Amino acid sequence: MAMSAYLVFGFLVAGIVRIFLKPEKIFKHLGNRGFSSILKAVLFGVPLPLCSCGVLPPAAGLYKSGAGKGATLAFLISTPTTGIDSILATYGLMGGIFMLFRILASVVIGFVAGIISDIFSGKQDRSVIKQVPAVNERLSGAWIKEVLRYGFGEIYQSTARWIFLGVIMGGLISYLVPEQILSMYSSNRWMTYLIMLVVGLPLYVCATGSIPIAASLAAKGISPGACLVFLIAGPATNTVTMFFVGKTLGKKQLAIYLGSIVIGAVLFGLLLDKLSFSFNVGIHPLHHSHNKLMETLSLMSSLILIGVFFVSIFNQTKTKFLKTKGNFCFVYKVPDISCQGCVRNIKNILLSENGIRSVKVDIKNKQVRICADFNDQKKLKQLLAQAGYPVSE
Numbered sequence: 001m002a003m004s005a006y007l008v009f010g011f012l013v014a015g016i017v018r019i020f021l022k023p024e025k026i027f028k029h030l031g032n033r034g035f036s037s038i039l040k041a042v043l044f045g046v047p048l049p050l051c052s053c054g055v056l057p058p059a060a061g062l063y064k065s066g067a068g069k070g071a072t073l074a075f076l077i078s079t080p081t082t083g084i085d086s087i088l089a090t091y092g093l094m095g096g097i098f099m100l101f102r103i104l105a106s107v108v109i110g111f112v113a114g115i116i117s118d119i120f121s122g123k124q125d126r127s128v129i130k131q132v133p134a135v136n137e138r139l140s141g142a143w144i145k146e147v148l149r150y151g152f153g154e155i156y157q158s159t160a161r162w163i164f165l166g167v168i169m170g171g172l173i174s175y176l177v178p179e180q181i182l183s184m185y186s187s188n189r190w191m192t193y194l195i196m197l198v199v200g201l202p203l204y205v206c207a208t209g210s211i212p213i214a215a216s217l218a219a220k221g222i223s224p225g226a227c228l229v230f231l232i233a234g235p236a237t238n239t240v241t242m243f244f245v246g247k248t249l250g251k252k253q254l255a256i257y258l259g260s261i262v263i264g265a266v267l268f269g270l271l272l273d274k275l276s277f278s279f280n281v282g283i284h285p286l287h288h289s290h291n292k293l294m295e296t297l298s299l300m301s302s303l304i305l306i307g308v309f310f311v312s313i314f315n316q317t318k319t320k321f322l323k324t325k326g327n328f329c330f331v332y333k334v335p336d337i338s339c340q341g342c343v344r345n346i347k348n349i350l351l352s353e354n355g356i357r358s359v360k361v362d363i364k365n366k367q368v369r370i371c372a373d374f375n376d377q378k379k380l381k382q383l384l385a386q387a388g389y390p391v392s393e
Contacts, residue, residue, distance in 0.1 A: 008301040011085055015151030037071040038114035042107050045079035047087075051206040051341055052080040052241045058388045060248060060336045069121045069249050073257055074114030076245065081106040081236045086207035090231075093215050098224065101272050105232055109264035117249075117256050149352070152308050157344060164209075189273065192226040193266055200233030201258070202242075207235040225273030232265040240339050329371040330380060333392040337366045342389065349387035350380075 050058070055076060063072045082103060091099040205213070213234075214227040237258070246254040336342070343361040346368060350359045360369040368389070370380055381391045 008304050011151040011156055012147065015147030015149070034068065034070075034118070035115070037068060038074045038111060038118065041067070041071040041075040041114065042078045042110045045075045045077075045110065046082050046103065046106055047084045048079050049083035049085050049207075050079050052204065052235060052238050055079045056241065056244050056336065056338055056342070060244075060388070063248065068118055069253055070114035070116075070118030072249065073117045073245070073253060074110040076241070076257070077113055077236055077261065078106045078110030080207060081110075081232055083207050086211065086235075089208050089211050093211050094218070094227075097275075098228070098272075101228055101268060102231060105228065105264060105268040108268075109232070109236075109260055112264065113256055113260035116260065117253055120252060120256065153312075153348070156308055157312055157348065189223065189225070189270075192222060193229050193269055196226050196230040196269075197233050197262060197265065200230045201237060201261070202239050203234050204238040204240070205234045207231075210234045223269075223273050224276045225269030225271070228272050229265045229269040232268065233261060236261050244338060328373070328375045329369060330377055331367055331369045332381070332384065333366060334368050334384060334389045335366055335392050336389050337361060337363055337368070339363070346384070346387055346389055350383055353383060356380075 045055075048055075058079075059072055059076050063069070067075075087099060087103060090102055210231055214231050217230065218224065218227050242254065242258070245257050249257075334346075337346075340363075343363065346361055347359045350356050350370060355373040356370060357373065358369075358371045361367075362369070368384065372380070384391055
């Protein structure tokens, strides 16, 4: 239950962030190259609760709308590394100092990678930039309803399985891995860092779901710096993201992307270990065993998360058994589809619109089939573009 209160608050804040950091505002401020765009990309990215796959469509939209490669790369690094939910969960499970290091690493690595990318990028061909369609207002009711729908709907559904798997893996590490094995490497700092990088870079794990794994590694004797290396490298990238960067931005940008993550993670890991060994600064999780209020909040939060879980399962089951065919069905080519995270994002956005009966996403052929009660293809294309998946004309 240690993370439950912070997760509930994080999901709630994520919904609020969604309202104030709408896609059209992001496109407006990141439509140019340079220092200012890179800084804005990082600041926009840090609080957004998107995983390393979920960040791909928005990043592609930014680049197609005219954002420079530096700003796009900065956004790709800073966004999945943190998120308002993972920041609060890190604070609850690993302590305030560790949380600050994680935020600082995300900001600095993303910003430096963006600057280096702009330095080595040639002049961008503006003729190939696609205009991003204007995004219509999506708030159909009270803003509180939208906050709850997004925070405890979309974000919960996209992160719940990874949080659950993270907790399971963390428990297995705690129970099955003997302390002697990890202690053999814990004295060799560089070997520990290398292991964390080899495991973290190709792995698809969300920023919040990776926290229980890191906490379990720390309990087995792995240094705070090595845990930080894992929490940077794991959420920041995976094999799908690597292919996306290489194909969309180029091999040079891919080298900058991976080099920045690896070097930045190691440097921040070294700094945290230095402070930890010299001043006893590192992983100090919050303890609330004698705080009745916190115990009550943790229990209530756990019950809320359990309730949200069962509601989510019920809604998914109901959708499968209800009649889903509409009067009009359309198939669109959407080149930015790359993973199951894309499937969830597209379905969550489209199925929240009244009149849309079913949505089927074909990752292999990069197609979306939509069945609806209305014949308005312009509206359907706008909804896809709004979700970050523009239709290929």
